[in-house]
Amino acid sequence: xxxxEDAAPGGTGARPxxxxxxxGDRYLVRVAARLRMPLAAEREVLDELRAHLDxxxxxxxxxxxxxxxxxxxxxxxxxxxxxLGDDLRRTHQTRRRLLAAVxxxxxxxxxxxxxxxxxxxxxxxxVFVSIGTLAQRLLGSADLAWLSGHAAETTYFGxxxxxxxxxxxxxxxxxxxxxxxxxxxxxxxxIALAGGVPLVVLLLIWxxxxxxxxxxxxxxxxxxxIVAALTTPEPGRRSRWSFGRPSPRILGGAALLVxxxxxxxxxxxxxxxxxxxxxxxxxxxxxxxxxQLHWAVLGYTVVxxxxxxxxxxxxxxxxxxxxxxxxxxxxxxxAIDWDDWADLRVEAWRALPSESWIRxxxxxxxxxxxxxxxxxxxxxxxxxxxxSKPGVDAYLLFVTGVDRKTGAxxxxxxxxxxxxxxTGTIVDWFARLGP
Amino acid sequence: MPFRQIGxxxxxxxxxxxxxxxxxxxELYGYEIAQAVRERSGGAFAPSEGSLYPTLHRLELDGAxxxxxxxxxxxxxxxxxxxxxxxxxxxxxxxxEWSALVRAVDAVSSGG
Numbered sequence: 004x005x006x007x008e009d010a011a012p013g014g015t016g017a018r019p020x021x022x023x024x025x026x027g028d029r030y031l032v033r034v035a036a037r038l039r040m041p042l043a044a045e046r047e048v049l050d051e052l053r054a055h056l057d058x059x060x061x062x063x064x065x066x067x068x069x070x071x072x073x074x075x076x077x078x079x080x081x082x083x084x085x086x087l088g089d090d091l092r093r094t095h096q097t098r099r100r101l102l103a104a105v106x107x108x109x110x111x112x113x114x115x116x117x118x119x120x121x122x123x124x125x126x127x128x129x130v131f132v133s134i135g136t137l138a139q140r141l142l143g144s145a146d147l148a149w150l151s152g153h154a155a156e157t158t159y160f161g162x163x164x165x166x167x168x169x170x171x172x173x174x175x176x177x178x179x180x181x182x183x184x185x186x187x188x189x190x191x192x193x194i195a196l197a198g199g200v201p202l203v204v205l206l207l208i209w210x211x212x213x214x215x216x217x218x219x220x221x222x223x224x225x226x227x228x229i230v231a232a233l234t235t236p237e238p239g240r241r242s243r244w245s246f247g248r249p250s251p252r253i254l255g256g257a258a259l260l261v262x263x264x265x266x267x268x269x270x271x272x273x274x275x276x277x278x279x280x281x282x283x284x285x286x287x288x289x290x291x292x293x294x295q296l297h298w299a300v301l302g303y304t305v306v307x308x309x310x311x312x313x314x315x316x317x318x319x320x321x322x323x324x325x326x327x328x329x330x331x332x333x334x335x336x337x338a339i340d341w342d343d344w345a346d347l348r349v350e351a352w353r354a355l356p357s358e359s360w361i362r363x364x365x366x367x368x369x370x371x372x373x374x375x376x377x378x379x380x381x382x383x384x385x386x387x388x389x390x391s392k393p394g395v396d397a398y399l400l401f402v403t404g405v406d407r408k409t410g411a412x413x414x415x416x417x418x419x420x421x422x423x424x425x426t427g428t429i430v431d432w433f434a435r436l437g438p
Numbered sequence: 439m440p441f442r443q444i445g446x447x448x449x450x451x452x453x454x455x456x457x458x459x460x461x462x463x464x465e466l467y468g469y470e471i472a473q474a475v476r477e478r479s480g481g482a483f484a485p486s487e488g489s490l491y492p493t494l495h496r497l498e499l500d501g502a503x504x505x506x507x508x509x510x511x512x513x514x515x516x517x518x519x520x521x522x523x524x525x526x527x528x529x530x531x532x533x534x535e536w537s538a539l540v541r542a543v544d545a546v547s548s549g550g
Contacts, residue, residue, distance in 0.1 A: 047517075051468060051491065054514045058469035059487075080472075082488035090492040094499070 037088025119170025161220025344404030
């Protein structure tokens with residue numbers, strides 16, 4: 004009803020005189036302009052004042068005044084509409100009420116954020132599982148590394164939290180508006196700021212495993228909060244930004260979709276596998292690695308089980324580089340006769356990205372990009388600076404030594420083959436993008 | 439001074455007492471409250487009726503009044519107010535304060 008946007012303010016009583024109604028409506032419009040309350044609360048106040056004006060006018064008409072005079076007198080008795088609106092606003096919009104609304108609003112926002120988180124799980128599952136399986140179905144051996152691995156977890160949670168942030172911000176603004184009897188317009192910017200700034204700060208100091216998708220998804224969290232808060236409509240008004248609370252029917256349909264789509268896709272192609280990328284030492288996978296040919300060309304000797312018992316020697320490695328780009332490796336099951344080997348070292352090779360744990364050395368490289376010597380007296384552990392450069396895809400680690408009998412360099416261990424999941428903050432990510 | 443209007447500042451201070459007193463005798467809506475005050479004061483209290491609604495809403499927020507919308511046979515729906523238990527306590531307290539004030543003002547103004 005503000006500024007004549009809506010229908011005539013106030014109640015539904017019979018008002019036979021149009022001029023009189025116009026005057027009364029103009030009076031109430033001015034009151035409403037000073038009230039600055041949510042539409043529902045505003046309507047209650049204006050209905051009460053409308054009824055008062057109607058009663059007063061009827062009474063004055065009964066005393067002999069003509070309708071226009073009666074209306075003017077009725078309004079005069081109510082006093083200045085600006086003063087009345089200000090008085091009523093001050094009565095309802097107290098600081099105490101605002102503080103109480105903060106508490107209630109945070110609780111409601113939290114509940115809505117949890118709802119958003121659940122909706123997010125459904126949406127993200129549809130995105131990851133459905134698109135992933137569909138892409139594998141359509142593209143066969145397409146590179147789907149972005150769907151798996153540590154960096155992908157950041158993407159997954161970034162999307163989830165973005166949706167939760169949207170719901171939470173909307174819930175907080177709506178709830179505070181309702182409880183503090185303030186229009187959402189008065190609360191949007193403070194709430195966008197109050198939530199957006201801590202989220203940005205948290206993002207700047209929180210080290211995670213990033214890929215490009217993860218960076219975008221995590222940046223989307225504060226953006227989602229701020230946009231949601233700034234575009235929260237007044238209750239009772241539709242907005243193109245308003246999605247409303249999903250009905251149980253929609254939630255049920257989405258859940259059904261999540262179950263049905265992957266099942267349908269798996270039914271079409273039972274060979275499809277959605278797997279997370281947990282690279283590690285597997286001798287079965289190792290036996291099939293085509294990079295052995297590449298190595299042979301480069302003059303390395305492929306290790307045979309008769310030389311080194313790979314089945315019984317196992318290396319363990321931290322699953323991804325730390326924020327300084329280091330990976331620690333350790334021999335956990337030692338079946339190697341160290342006296343047979345000289346010049347022991349760990350080599351890091353660039354590898355091609357793959358969603359599979361069977362990684363392949365990048366065919367464009369002919370040398371390791373990192374070499375870490377192993378001490379002859381303690382060859383069972385090392386820290387390898389594989390680097391943590393944004394956008395660099397994968398590496399393979401090998402422990403090699405020179406066979407004292409033949410003089411050839413031989414691979415004697417395969418600690419890890421991993422995507423380079425960038426670990427650090429978003430600031431680190433952008434800071435290290437340079438050369 | 440039955441037909442002389444009382445100063446607006448003085449009226450404003452006494453509005454809650456007048457409103458509580460009138461509503462204490464039965465449920466009323468805004469216009470009826472204003473009329474009752476006007477008639478019972480013999481027109482002496484003819485304040486800006488605008489101050490009535492902030493007072494009513496404040497008393498409601500304080501828990502002294504409870505309000506309820508009811509449909510009307512003629513015209514728009516109306517918001518009826520009734521006194522709560524807390525409101526009765528507030529009314530008794532206000533009366534006591536008012537009596538003390540009147541006595542004090544009398545004592546000063548009569549020179550004694």
